[in-house]
Amino acid sequence: MSEHVVLRIVAKLMIPLIILFALYVQFHGDFGPGGGFQAGVILAAAIILYALVFGLDYARRVVSPRLLEVLAAGGVLLYGGVGVAGMLRGGNFLDYNVLADRPQDGQHLGILLVELGVGITVASVMLLLFFAFAGRTRER
Amino acid sequence: MVIALAIVRLHNIFAVVMLTGIYSLVAALLFVVLDAVDVALTEAAVGAGISTLLMLATLGAVGHESAPPRRFLLLPLLVVVVTGVALLSATADMPPFTDPTGPAHTHVAPRYIQESPSEIGIPNMVTSVLASYRGYDTFGEVVVIFTAGIGVLLLLGGRRRRDLEGE
Numbered sequence: 001m002s003e004h005v006v007l008r009i010v011a012k013l014m015i016p017l018i019i020l021f022a023l024y025v026q027f028h029g030d031f032g033p034g035g036g037f038q039a040g041v042i043l044a045a046a047i048i049l050y051a052l053v054f055g056l057d058y059a060r061r062v063v064s065p066r067l068l069e070v071l072a073a074g075g076v077l078l079y080g081g082v083g084v085a086g087m088l089r090g091g092n093f094l095d096y097n098v099l100a101d102r103p104q105d106g107q108h109l110g111i112l113l114v115e116l117g118v119g120i121t122v123a124s125v126m127l128l129l130f131f132a133f134a135g136r137t138r139e140r
Numbered sequence: 141m142v143i144a145l146a147i148v149r150l151h152n153i154f155a156v157v158m159l160t161g162i163y164s165l166v167a168a169l170l171f172v173v174l175d176a177v178d179v180a181l182t183e184a185a186v187g188a189g190i191s192t193l194l195m196l197a198t199l200g201a202v203g204h205e206s207a208p209p210r211r212f213l214l215l216p217l218l219v220v221v222v223t224g225v226a227l228l229s230a231t232a233d234m235p236p237f238t239d240p241t242g243p244a245h246t247h248v249a250p251r252y253i254q255e256s257p258s259e260i261g262i263p264n265m266v267t268s269v270l271a272s273y274r275g276y277d278t279f280g281e282v283v284v285i286f287t288a289g290i291g292v293l294l295l296l297g298g299r300r301r302r303d304l305e306g307e
Contacts, residue, residue, distance in 0.1 A: 034181060037186075038181045041189065041190055079278075114275065121285060124289075129289065130194065133201070134197050
């Protein structure tokens with residue numbers, strides 16, 4: 001799609017804004033609507049837009065499928081790790097109260113980390129799915 | 141409703157995929173009207189965005205037209221009608237919409253609403269319910285997404301490695 005100048009320029013302008021919005025939704029989920037699931041999907045959409053306009057090979061070079069596989073597992077491990085950290089500090093699994101000195105701070109920290117784990121996993125899995133489908137289409 | 145009927149009638153899958161996306165967007169607007177902004181954001185991003193894209197990617201692999209149905213199928217129609225009647229009759233037993241004495245509003249919701257500002261201390265109650273009170277459920281959802289990703293990779297991604305060996 002290299003001949004579509006308008007598409008390329010508009011996509012170049014949009015992609016940083018979409019990624020910024022994804023980060024906003026991710027870390028502002030405590031205060032407004034949003035959270036890990038939505039942010040992950042929006043972030044994945046930004047990269048998919050890049051792949052659609054600039055081609056799959058460039059997108060694979062930006063975020064390699066290998067890295068995505070590691071990240072997808074890492075997000076789940078981060079979520080579970082927060083739960084185990086709660087157990088190690090004397091609480092129940094996924095009990096955030098014990099993560100910091102004040103229970104509310106612990107809840108803040110726990111929710112932030114857990115949502116981050118959700119976001120990482122969702123974004124990586126969505127991208128992996130897209131790469132798998134799109135790569136298959138091209139091979140035919 | 142109109143969109144759903146159009147989806148059933150059309151044979152061009154490309155148009156059907158587009159209409160599914162529009163349907164998700166309309167559903168997201170409905171959620172905004174119902175003050176469920178979090179759900180609306182998810183519906184707009186996942187339903188209208190990513191799933192439409194994935195279906196388009198699949199279409200690129202399988203082609204645009206579906207085979208027209210060969211004959212009138214009685215059994216599926218029967219199943220659909222029976223299920224529809226059962227669902228409608230069950231709806232009549234549910235408490236009226238916005239009824240403050242309904243089970244959904246008297247079980248754990250009041251405790252969440254009254255206690256979460258002091259217990260969790262973050263303004264968005266949806267996040268505190270999802271990530272803290274229902275942390276186990278959300279963890280399960282993440283594992284489900286991860287598992288789905290692994291499944292798709294096992295089914296579709298295996299070819300990549302064989303191609304590399306062939307070269």
